[in-house]
Each structure stands twice: as structure tokens, then as C-alpha cells.
Amino acid sequence: GSKWKMQSQEKITAVKPVASRPFSSFSSFSKLLKDFTTTGSTPITSPGETVIVRRPKATRFASPPSDLTTGITATTLQDGGSDTTHEQMVVDTEQQAVSCDDHQTVFHNINKPIHSARNRLSYDGYNWRKYGQKQVKGSEFPRSYYKCTYPTCPVKRKVETTLDGQIAEIVYNGEHNHPKPHLSKKPVSSTGTEVVIADLYGSNDAGAESRLGGC
DNA sequence: ACTTTTTGACCGGAA
DNA sequence: CTTCCGGTCAAAAAG
Numbered sequence: 001g002s003k004w005k006m007q008s009q010e011k012i013t014a015v016k017p018v019a020s021r022p023f024s025s026f027s028s029f030s031k032l033l034k035d036f037t038t039t040g041s042t043p044i045t046s047p048g049e050t051v052i053v054r055r056p057k058a059t060r061f062a063s064p065p066s067d068l069t070t071g072i073t074a075t076t077l078q079d080g081g082s083d084t085t086h087e088q089m090v091v092d093t094e095q096q097a098v099s100c101d102d103h104q105t106v107f108h109n110i111n112k113p114i115h116s117a118r119n120r121l122s123y124d125g126y127n128w129r130k131y132g133q134k135q136v137k138g139s140e141f142p143r144s145y146y147k148c149t150y151p152t153c154p155v156k157r158k159v160e161t162t163l164d165g166q167i168a169e170i171v172y173n174g175e176h177n178h179p180k181p182h183l184s185k186k187p188v189s190s191t192g193t194e195v196v197i198a199d200l201y202g203s204n205d206a207g208a209e210s211r212l213g214g215c
Numbered sequence: 216a217c218t219t220t221t222t223g224a225c226c227g228g229a230a
Numbered sequence: 231c232t233t234c235c236g237g238t239c240a241a242a243a244a245g
Contacts, residue, residue, distance in 0.1 A: 132238055134236065145238075223239105
């Protein structure tokens with residue numbers, strides 16, 4: 001794990017309870033179930049200590065192995081579509097970038113590249129790490145939160161995707177202070193001669209977002 | 216052994 | 231004050 005908590009000053013959370021779970025030895029749910037049937041013993045033993053667990057951290061049960069994989073959940077889609085008359089706000093098919101003054105860039109209806117990288121969602125040259133997912137009231141689609149994995153890079157982005165994987169909306173926040181990482185695995189290395197590329201990008205500082213008269 | 220994803224709890228601002 | 235809600239944290243799981 002990394003320590004991305006730099007932006008937020010250490011607060012006072014000197015002690016995050018984060019108590020380890022008493023029974024953290026089972027590897028999977030199925031195994032536990034099997035073990036339970038065979039042995040039937042009760043490994044759960046209360047230590048008796050007065051450890052207050054504020055974050056119980058619900059156990060992540062393994063999802064159903066092979067269930068509704070091809071069923072596609074059927075009824076989840078809206079049936080009548082009569083209620084919730086909020087306008088669909090369908091802009092043109094082309095992607096629209098709306099940049100506002102606050103280092104935010106919003107993309108609507110991004111077309112997913114045909115040859116998807118599969119590894120990272122909507123690959124744009126940077127590496128992103130997902131750190132959250134919520135469901136906002138406005139839309140029924142879940143919103144995912146990503147952060148740039150480059151050290152000290154404050155850029156984050158929010159992505160809303162439909163059930164089909166189509167990207168409904170992307171919101172970038174901040175700007176990268178580092179060049180795009182190279183896609184290749186090991187081009188680096190060579191003896192001596194260190195090539196510093198950062199200078200080329202560091203000189204702009206105020207040139208990246210000065211124009212964009214819109215908004 | 217490592218990095219990334221998953222996911223409920225936690226936080227803070229707004230109502 | 232409480233409640234609501236969007237954003238973030240971090241343990242566990244997954245790759």
C-alpha cells in the first residue's frame with residue numbers, strides 16, 4: 001500500500017482503531033463452509049479484551065461463483081420509464097470537453113475506443129488507481145473514483161459508466177505535473193547519460209489552462 | 216511479495 | 231441539533 005494521505009493533514013487520527021479481525025484465518029467462503037461441515041468446531045473465540053472495534057469492516061464474502069453470469073440480471077433495467085422525468089441531456093455524439101475555471105474538465109458521452117486496453121478503463125496514457133465507488137442520486141449508474149498513481153500527482157478523476165461499460169461521464173480534477181509514463185515495460189536503463197524530460201513540461205506552468213475562454 | 220480492486224465505514228459540508 | 235449525501239480511507243480480496 002502507498003501513503004497517499006499527504007494532502008490531508010494528519011488530522012488527529014493518531015489511532016485508527018482498525019483492529020484486526022478476530023477470525024481472519026479463513027481464505028474463502030466456500031472453504032469455510034466446507035470446513036464447517038466437516039469439522040463443525042467453533043473457532044470463534046472471544047479474546048475477552050476490551051478492544052473497541054469501530055470499523056467492523058464487513059467480511060467480503062466471495063461472490064456467487066457461477067450465478068447470473070449470463071442472466072444479465074434481467075429486471076434491473078427500468079421497465080416503464082414513466083417516472084423520473086429528468087431530461088436526458090443527450091449532447092451530440094461527439095465528445096464535448098467543458099472546462100471550468102477550477103481545474104475541472106468534464107467530458108460527456110465519451111466514445112469508448114474499439115480496441116480497448118482491457119487493463120485500464122478508458123486508457124488515456126496515465127495510470128489510475130481506483131479508490132472508491134459510490135452511487136449518486138442523480139443517476140442510477142455507479143460513479144468510480146480514480147487517482148493518478150504517479151508520486152505526488154494530485155490528479156483525480158470521476159468516471160460514470162453504464163451497465164454495458166459505456167462511459168457516461170468523466171470529470172478530471174487537477175492537472176498532471178509529470179509527463180505521461182511510457183507504455184513499454186523496460187526501455188529505461190543505459191549507462192550514464194540521464195535524460196531528464198521533466199523540464200520540458202515544467203516550463204509551462206501557466207500555459208496549459210490560460211486560454212479556454214468558455215465558461 | 217507485490218500492486219490494484221473491491222466495498223462498507225468514516226468524514227465533513229450542506230440542508 | 232439531526233439527517234442527507236458526495237467523497238475518501240483502508241482492510242480484505244483479487245490479480
